[in-house]
Amino acid sequence: MFGHAGRVLRVDLGSSDITVERLNGALARKYVGGSGLGTYYLNKETNPLSRPLGPENALILLTGPFAGTRLPTSARLAVVTKSPLTGMYAESDVGGTFGLKLKRSGFDGIIITGRARKPCYLYVSEQGARILDASDLAGKDTYEVDDALKNVHGQQVTVASIGPAGENMVSYASIMTDGCHARAAGRCGVGAVMGSKNLKAIVAAQGTQSPRIADPDAVSESIRRWSRVLAEQGQGMRAYGTAGGLESNEFIGDMPIKNWALGAWGKSESVNGEAMAATVLTGRYHCANCPIGCGREISISAGPFAGISGSGPEYETISMLGANCLVDDLEAICAANDLCNRYGLDTISTGSVIAFAMEAYERGLLSKADCSGLEVKWGDADAVLTLIRMIAFRQGIGDLLGEGVRRCAEELGGVAEEFAIHTKGLEFPAHDPRAHNSVALSYATSNRGGCHLAGFTHMFEKGGVMPEIGLHESQDRFGTDKKGWMTSKLQDAMGMYDSLKLCKFTLGCGLPISQVVEWMNAVMDWDVDVDEFMLTGERIYNLKRMYNVRHGASRKDDDLPLRITTSRRNTGGAALNLPHLGEMLNQYYQVRAWDEFGIPTSAKLAELGLGEFMMTGEPTK
Ligand code: SF4
Secondary structure: OOOOEEEEEEOOOOOOOOEEEEOOOOHHHHOOOHHHHHHHHHHHHOOOOOOOOOOOOOEEEEEOOOOOOOOOOOEEEEEEOOOOOOOOOEEEOOOOOHHHHHOOOOEEEEEEEOOOOOOOOEEOOEEEEEEEHHHHHOOOOOHHHHHHHHHHHOOOOOOEEOOOOOOOOOOOEEEEEHHHOOEEEEEEHHHHHHHHOOOOEEEEEEEOOOOOOOOOOOOOOHOHHHHHOOHHOOOOHHHHHHHHHHHHHOOOOOOOOOOOEOOOOHHHHHOOHHHHOOOEEEEOOOOOOOOOOEEEEEEEOOOOOOEEEEOOOOOOHHHHHHHHOOOOOOHHHHHHHHHHHHEEOOOOHHHHHHHHHHHHHHOOOOOOOOOOOOOOOOOOOHHOOOOOOOHOOOOOHHHHHHOHHHHHHHHHHHHHHOOOEEEEEEEEOOOOOOHHHHHHHHHHHOOOOOOOOOOOOHHHHHHOOOOOOEOOOOOOOOOOOHHHHHHHHHHHHHHHHHOOOOHHHHHHHHHOOOHHHHHHHHHHHHOOHHHHHHHHHHHHHHHHHHHHOOOOOOHOOOOOOOHHHHHHOOOOOOOOOOOOOOHHHHHHHHHHOOOOOOOOOHHHOOOOOHHHHHHOOOOOO
């Protein structure tokens, strides 16, 4: 096989059975790798009765076919499972070096089922895999686990681990890789699933294997060319990270402020990428084979947070733990980020949950007594840090907050549901759907719940174009025209990035889809064109949708919180806009050839080669 290693590890932690199964070429061509192939396996491994935190759930880690080729940004990893937060399809994407090491150890991925009787970790190398005792790692944070396992297995390994939040099965616990560089498979609670299996860590050895490449000269030439282009075009990202655009995002009304209630804050300049570069920044982090290097390395040498060093916060984290909670102290945000990374908590969901708690406290739905004597007030950085600890260890109110905003709102009742900001149970990332109508549609229809990366559509309402798929001009962010078409096309395209495991930041640095298609052919010896690229993306998107449909999802779940659809913010760059979701959903279902309930029709599934995933008694016309 070209590109793929052709081998997938299968580990049953209940029986300790470890086997290697072949990945056949037809399956690889149909679902590519990463989250596409992961979705195929998840459909086979689990069913609607599988409990997200039960041993029957599968935790699936998959690289893409380019991993190990040195193509720019090609070594990312997909984690696919059933989410404890949503009860539906989950995928989480992580950069760093774990995907590269796994591939160099000779595997495309790992499928983990069962539950170990006592804490364990998995060691993966070219010789196969071993399940080892992790009793002495229990309770350690992710940086400590990284240190401990590197002391055992050598500094060249990469460790993916969970912290206390994962062990305590917090519903939005993350899996962290690369020690204090803190790369996160953050979303959907994949760390809780790992914790439910009593699996503290996975160690990938350095490895020596390289994938076979069909046309090595063409690939080498392309690596040289595109590494240079991406390094040049990515200078801004390298200089200031993703938070370099913070105040412009606030300016257009894109950034969440005070639990999504306000349209302007006026504090962005004190916490943005430029402020970080002028104060605590010590270096940049590059994921494997990435010439862009948007990652931040920070160190704080004085004041209440002195001693904190390692990974710095990016745009989403600063917005969710900063602006959304009205915290404008950059060093405090760095400290909150550091705690989340160490405990293994998704910074997006954590920021959202804490902002929700602050609003509930302000409205009297939570009292000081409910919060163990803590005053949960807007802008109080100490309260944010205390709540992060309480959530990770499920102490006091942290036990409820650890379940995510949807379940918190159900528990608190009253108007809480109106300011619990999520779709399908997944808290929104830091892009307000009232600033971009396509983001509203994308959040509503994303298979993992509120997610901007599934469509990445906001980029194409602020200058971005993709002529190869017919998107010749940037779209009006407040219009509804063509949003169904645009969103579905971009979701299909982004699904391919998630399956090839390429970083989507390359899109903003000039890498066109046609070049990615050339890479597919040069590496894998395929004869794909842009049409097949898009058709494969559509197949993968529909397969994810069918997983959710089997779990009862339909139009009723393609929804947005009341605050987003009914509450104008009256200030900022998107002061008056409200997205017309119903109209856009109708367009979207029509373009996708789904029925009016949002169910893919039998004809569409057959056209995409997904006949085996049709439901018996499928409620279509
Ligand atoms: S652009 Fe940033 S997130 Fe993407 S691969 Fe490079 S360092 Fe990682």
